[in-house]
Amino acid sequence: MNPFRTFRIDYVFFFSFAGFVAVLITIMMIVSYRFSAAEQADSTSMYQQAVLQQLNKQLTDHMSAVEQTSLAVSINSPLVNYVTMNGDYYARKTARDELNRDYLAPMLNSSRSMFSFQIYMNDPLQVDPNANIQYLPLASASRESWYPAVDKSDFVWIGQREVGSPQGKQQVISFIRKITTLDGVNRGILIINVRVKFLQQILTEDNSSASRLLLDSGGRMIMHTRIAPPPGEINAILERVDGDTGQAHQVLAAAGSLPEKSMLTVWSRTSPGSWMLVELTPWKDITSGSVRLAWTMAVVGAAAILLSLFFTMFLSRNFTRPIRKLVQLMQAFNPEKRGQPLPTEYRNEFGSLFSGYRKLTERIETLYQSLEQQYKAQREAEIKALQAMINPHFLYNTLDQLNWMALEAGQEKISQVLELMGQMFRIGLSGGESMITLQEELLHVDCFLKIQQFKWGEELEWHIDCPEELRHLMIPKLTLQPFVENAVMHGFHGRRQGRIHLICMEEDRGIRIWIRDDGIGLREDWKTRKRHPTGGYGIRNVKERIQVYFGPPFGVSLRNRTDAPGSEAEIYWPKVNQPRDQKGGGIHVDHRYRG
Numbered sequence: 001m002n003p004f005r006t007f008r009i010d011y012v013f014f015f016s017f018a019g020f021v022a023v024l025i026t027i028m029m030i031v032s033y034r035f036s037a038a039e040q041a042d043s044t045s046m047y048q049q050a051v052l053q054q055l056n057k058q059l060t061d062h063m064s065a066v067e068q069t070s071l072a073v074s075i076n077s078p079l080v081n082y083v084t085m086n087g088d089y090y091a092r093k094t095a096r097d098e099l100n101r102d103y104l105a106p107m108l109n110s111s112r113s114m115f116s117f118q119i120y121m122n123d124p125l126q127v128d129p130n131a132n133i134q135y136l137p138l139a140s141a142s143r144e145s146w147y148p149a150v151d152k153s154d155f156v157w158i159g160q161r162e163v164g165s166p167q168g169k170q171q172v173i174s175f176i177r178k179i180t181t182l183d184g185v186n187r188g189i190l191i192i193n194v195r196v197k198f199l200q201q202i203l204t205e206d207n208s209s210a211s212r213l214l215l216d217s218g219g220r221m222i223m224h225t226r227i228a229p230p231p232g233e234i235n236a237i238l239e240r241v242d243g244d245t246g247q248a249h250q251v252l253a254a255a256g257s258l259p260e261k262s263m264l265t266v267w268s269r270t271s272p273g274s275w276m277l278v279e280l281t282p283w284k285d286i287t288s289g290s291v292r293l294a295w296t297m298a299v300v301g302a303a304a305i306l307l308s309l310f311f312t313m314f315l316s317r318n319f320t321r322p323i324r325k326l327v328q329l330m331q332a333f334n335p336e337k338r339g340q341p342l343p344t345e346y347r348n349e350f351g352s353l354f355s356g357y358r359k360l361t362e363r364i365e366t367l368y369q370s371l372e373q374q375y376k377a378q379r380e381a382e383i384k385a386l387q388a389m390i391n392p393h394f395l396y397n398t399l400d401q402l403n404w405m406a407l408e409a410g411q412e413k414i415s416q417v418l419e420l421m422g423q424m425f426r427i428g429l430s431g432g433e434s435m436i437t438l439q440e441e442l443l444h445v446d447c448f449l450k451i452q453q454f455k456w457g458e459e460l461e462w463h464i465d466c467p468e469e470l471r472h473l474m475i476p477k478l479t480l481q482p483f484v485e486n487a488v489m490h491g492f493h494g495r496r497q498g499r500i501h502l503i504c505m506e507e508d509r510g511i512r513i514w515i516r517d518d519g520i521g522l523r524e525d526w527k528t529r530k531r532h533p534t535g536g537y538g539i540r541n542v543k544e545r546i547q548v549y550f551g552p553p554f555g556v557s558l559r560n561r562t563d564a565p566g567s568e569a570e571i572y573w574p575k576v577n578q579p580r581d582q583k584g585g586g587i588h589v590d591h592r593y594r595g
Contacts (some may be wrong), residue, residue, distance in 0.1 A: 014309065026119060056275060065113070074177050155175065176189060228279070427444040
């Protein structure tokens with residue numbers, strides 16, 4: 001559906017322009033958000049990768065130191081001798097105290113990262129789970145969650161856990177190494193616990209609010225700063241990891257401790273197979289600036305839409321006002337009544353429209369006046385021509401004298417004929433009127449048939465079927481008699497009897513009359529046959545008068561009957577229920593009766 005063909009032009013302009021601006025602003029918002037979000041994500045990831053690489057080097061240095069310390073301790077002679085020592089209680093206690101005082105305790109005191117030692121061995125002298133240096137039975141190690149990892153390798157890092165201390169439970173990550181003698185026999189397990197707080201201080205020294213994870217080479221989480229994702233989400237993160245450094249936009253399951261699904265993931269490791277730092281930043285934090293930019297554009301766009309709406313309304317109204325004015329003038333145009341004056345202040349295309357319409361209306365008014373004069377002259381000429389066929393005054397006076405002479409001579413039939421002819425001429429005269437009542441027209445037909453009956457006798461029959469409520473309506477005079485005369489003179493030519501049936505019927509728009517006879521009917525070439533110069537004037541005169549008076553769809557039609565022998569004339573004219581024009585034949589017919 002084309003809106004320019006259906007709706008008002010100002011509405012089409014208004015909503016089209018507003019919709020265009022709204023769509024344009026929306027597209028700009030989406031494009032700016034996507035590009036700015038991608039740009040912010042790239043810049044943020046580059047910065048985070050640089051920070052992670054620096055942090056990774058610091059962590060590697062500290063953890064490498066822990067690993068080197070564990071190696072030195074595990075092969076240290078005092079520790080190996082103590083773990084493998086057999087003897088009395090006093091000698092073993094003395095060796096343990098010397099090991100703690102001279103070797104292990106100084107290591108703990110001199111290190112910022114190491115928190116405690118745990119040594120699993122056979123038959124420890126004393127088990128204190130809250131000491132900084134703990135000696136634990138080797139048999140209990142198999143019940144720990146980390147034991148399967150240690151059982152398969154000589155050393156391993158294990159993730160964040162709690163250990164006892166004199167200050168209570170502490171969060172640590174641990175490096176575990178087996179204590180093996182020179183002959184390859186496993187004598188115990190050494191665990192160095194590293195303070196989680198110390199490592200977290202390293203990872204958060206830039207005051208970042210993102211979540212950072214420390215993963216070992218196998219992808220197991222060693223520690224975290226803010227949020228600890230569940231193992232399933234860590235596996236999902238590792239599926240996107242490609243290379244030593246990189247970034248990815250991931251949608252993770254909102255499970256565990258993750259508050260958001262959409263995350264920017266950045267990772268970094270110093271070398272293949274080494275530690276890996278992963279930083280998780282909620283995507284909404286990355287794109288918060290883009291969202292603010294998009295909302296700012298939305299506010300600016302809304303203001304632009306409002307301004308454009310006012311501008312469009314002003315423009316469309318000024319554009320359509322002259323068109324609406326022209327349409328109103330066209331709808332109210334009446335050639336018989338002077339309408340409102342046309343605007344003259346326009347000098348553009350609208351001025352050309354008004355000027356053209358002004359010329360058109362002037363031409364229409366001129367043509368209408370010309371047609372009115374032509375119709376009036378034609379009606380007067382036809383009426384005068386019809387009346388000129390017979391001089392009613394002269395004939396009426398002459399018939400009146402002949403009627404008295406017939407009565408004095410005793411000729412009653414001649415007197416009756418003359419009396420009927422007098423009635424006919426009196427109706428034909430009608431005081432100079434062109435319209436008479438249907439009752440008078442039917443009386444005129446009845447007088448004519450009664451005159452013809454003096455010749456035909458009882459062999460001529462007629463029947464007039466007209467409701468009383470229609471007889472007061474007006475009809476052009478001498479409309480029916482020519483058709484009745486045509487039926488008698490031509491339809492019954494060469495015959496001794498005939499029958500005529502005249503039927504009147506009311507319809508929505510007018511009156512319809514049928515004049516049917518049972519004569520010889522119309523010839524096949526009656527429409528194309530050349531008429532005699534002096535014949536057929538009556539019927540042709542009736543057709544032309546109805547056409548002049550009323551116009552289509554009113555008129556006269558002739559045809560042969562289909563239900564019986566003979567012909568049928570059909571006359572159709574509008575219902576005219578007004579007094580006769582006293583000025584001599586004029587009659588006004590409403591425009592709705594002119595088709």
